[in-house]
Amino acid sequence: xxxxxxxxxxxxxxxxxxxxxxxxxxxxxxxxxxxxxxxxxxxxxxxxxxxxxxxxxxxxxxxxxxxxxxxxxxxxxxxxxxxxxxxxxxxxxxxxxxxxxxxxxxxxxxxxxxxxxxxxxxxxxxxxxxxxxxxxxxxxxxxxxxxxxxxxxxxxxxxxxxxxxxxxxxxxxxxxxxxxxxxxxxxxxxxxxxxxxxxxxxxxxxxxxxxxxxxxxxxxxxxxxxxxxxxxxxxxxxxxxxxxxxxxxxxxxxxxxxxxxxxxxxxxxxxxxxxxxx
Ligand code: PDD
Numbered sequence: 001x002x003x004x005x006x007x008x009x010x011x012x013x014x015x016x017x018x019x020x021x022x023x024x025x026x027x028x029x030x031x032x033x034x035x036x037x038x039x040x041x042x043x044x045x046x047x048x049x050x051x052x053x054x055x056x057x058x059x060x061x062x063x064x065x066x067x068x069x070x071x072x073x074x075x076x077x078x079x080x081x082x083x084x085x086x087x088x089x090x091x092x093x094x095x096x097x098x099x100x101x102x103x104x105x106x107x108x109x110x111x112x113x114x115x116x117x118x119x120x121x122x123x124x125x126x127x128x129x130x131x132x133x134x135x136x137x138x139x140x141x142x143x144x145x146x147x148x149x150x151x152x153x154x155x156x157x158x159x160x161x162x163x164x165x166x167x168x169x170x171x172x173x174x175x176x177x178x179x180x181x182x183x184x185x186x187x188x189x190x191x192x193x194x195x196x197x198x199x200x201x202x203x204x205x206x207x208x209x210x211x212x213x214x215x216x217x218x219x220x221x222x223x224x225x226x227x228x229x230x231x232x233x234x235x236x237x238x239x240x241x242x243x244x245x246x247x248x249x250x251x252x253x254x255x256x257x258x259x260x261x262x263x264x265x266x267x268x269x270x271x272x273x274x275x276x277x278x
Contacts, residue, residue, distance in 0.1 A: 007111075027149030030058060032146060187234060187237075188230060
């Protein structure tokens with residue numbers, strides 16, 4: 001497939017980045033993952049707004065306007081031989097001639113975009129729901145920024161995979177925060193609960209869509225801290241992300257969540273999401 005690197009469109013296998021790139025040396029960069037349905041990017045404006053927030057948060061000047069980003073993404077999407085895609089874009093602080101923690105002067109950022117087929121969750125997995133485990137959140141204090149320094153998230157996701165599970169739910173200060181690469185919702189007594197968007201979690205684009213759909217369909221919901229005990233005694237637990245959409249978690253640390261099958265609200269939210277994204 002074709003990718004975009006610093007102004008050029010070229011085969012992914014031919015793209016080259018310097019080993020002195022600060023993304024490689026320091027994880028010094030921002031990224032986004034944008035779902036594309038039938039070659040139409042979903043909520044691209046929101047993703048590019050969040051990219052701007054991340055770049056502001058790490059003091060990296062956005063190398064492109066929204067229109068320039070959209071044009072580059074459109075070209076990558078059009079060139080792909082598959083219609084449903086997951087577009088990855090990354091901006092790092094570029095490659096200096098030496099390794100120094102402080103920002104380099106007069107170094108252009110590295111801009112990279114590529115796309116992959118959007119992997120859909122098999123019907124059988126959707127029907128049974130997935131298993132998750134919990135772990136302490138050992139990440140830094142700016143989890144609202146979508147930065148490429150993802151080692152703690154990598155270790156958290158592998159912790160789940162090692163136990164045959166799909167996700168690790170991170171706990172901090174007695175509260176449920178989010179997954180290693182997803183936001184987490186809880187349903188208790190017919191009320192949808194979502195943790196507040198603060199510096200402890202990534203403000204998910206799918207999270208926003210889910211709350212909008214809840215409001216539109218008259219589902220009662222509250223945005224507030226969710227205690228670990230509330231997570232463990234929830235009727236339903238969901239994970240959401242641009243690539244997983246809305247997926248029910250039916251086992252938590254080996255115990256069934258609610259009835260141990262995807263709950264009624266998870267199924268309705270999934271259906272609403274399918275209608276909404278087209
Ligand atoms: N991850 N929280 C974390 C830590 C994430 O990495 C993600 C997404 C989300 C969900 O955000 P959104 O709904 O905007 O996709 C929440 C992407 C998909 C990734 O890193 O691959």
